[in-house]
Amino acid sequence: MDVPIVMVAFGTTTNALKTYAFIDKICKERFPDHEILWAYSSRMVKDWIMVRRGIELKHPYQVLSELGEKGYKWAVVQSLHLVCGHEFYRLVEEVKQVRMRTSIGLPLLTDPEDYYAVIRMLGEGFSNLGEEAYVLVGHGTDHPVWASYLALHHLFRERIGPNIYVGVVEGSPSRDEIVDAVYRSGIKKARLIPFMLVAGTHFQEDLAGEEDSWKRALLGKGISVSVERKGLGFNPGIINLFCRHIEQAIDVIPLSPRESGEECLTRSYCIRDRKRGTGD
Structure with missing residues (x-):
């Protein structure tokens, strides 16, 4: 068989x-x-x-x-x-x-080649890095593997450009940390991208919702926001x-x-x- x-x-x-x-x-x-x-x-x-x-x-x-x-x-x-x-x-x-x-x-x-492959694939769509921040948001975790999001953040910026940010809904890097970093960069446009297999409840409420969301937090800093509505799946x-x-x-x-x-x-x-x- x-x-x-x-x-x-x-x-x-x-x-x-x-x-x-x-x-x-x-x-x-x-x-x-x-x-x-x-x-x-x-x-x-x-x-x-x-x-x-x-x-x-x-x-x-x-x-x-x-x-x-x-x-x-x-x-x-x-x-x-x-x-x-x-x-x-x-x-x-x-x-x-x-x-x-x-x-x-x-x-x-899981291994370094996975990170590099994901960065290559997603980075191909980041065509306006000089004028727009690309903000990837994952679910997050309190497991020690939470540092994977920091690693991804660092590698994106090292290999693609400085206006890429990786944060999470639960844990760190938090919404406040990332939104403040985008604001301090002086960039006035941001694209929110779900770093999730499925753009489900977290996406609808926490990323793109009209109340207490990543979108509202960025808008509150005077940053215009566009939203990618499909998950990684x-x-x-x-x-x-x-x-x-x-x-x-x-x-x-x-x-x-x-x-x-x-x-x-x-x-x-x-x-x-x-x-x-x-x-x-």
Whole structure:
């Protein structure tokens, strides 16, 4: 059997399914010999979608358990998180409970090449850096990986130009920090860009809302604002970067037990650990 690929998203209560359908199409074209399945890590979102839309969303454990019952020995589990924060590590722990072997594709920003690739892709759209500030806003986290946003901010400015800022809705770099920095730069125009897979609730309320939002904060400083209304999930280059992580996860799966003569053990197999040669 070809190894199935389970795409794992956090889920959202807005129009995320359109984004996921776009991602699904690209992944099926890229991996035509593999079954693509979806799972969602948020129980709250799962319940919300079921009550309001009658759509059943499955958790990773459910999807993987069903694959095991069908006789699959291995599956790729591709995280659609942007950084290796709390949600990613909860996913790793959940996957470990399944009685089949898994190779976990890592989040979007994991190694330096991921950062450089994202900067190249998004930077191509920053055509007015002399007169406009480009403000990317992510969800944020209190996990130690919060520093990823600072790293991205630094690398954007180093490689593309000084009028690029990266902030987050929750945590640091905060809205006040970024808005003050844009104001001090003297730039009078800013473009707000959701650094989120889906431009969902955070985008609608916290970034582009008419009250207590990033947009209002910038306007309050006399800075005109335009808004990018699509999340990263509609960027083909970003999805291809996730696909590269899927390929890496597939590459570390050994020969089948029948071919290699090895017993298939129950364990989670994370590609970062494989690169280090330590296992899980």
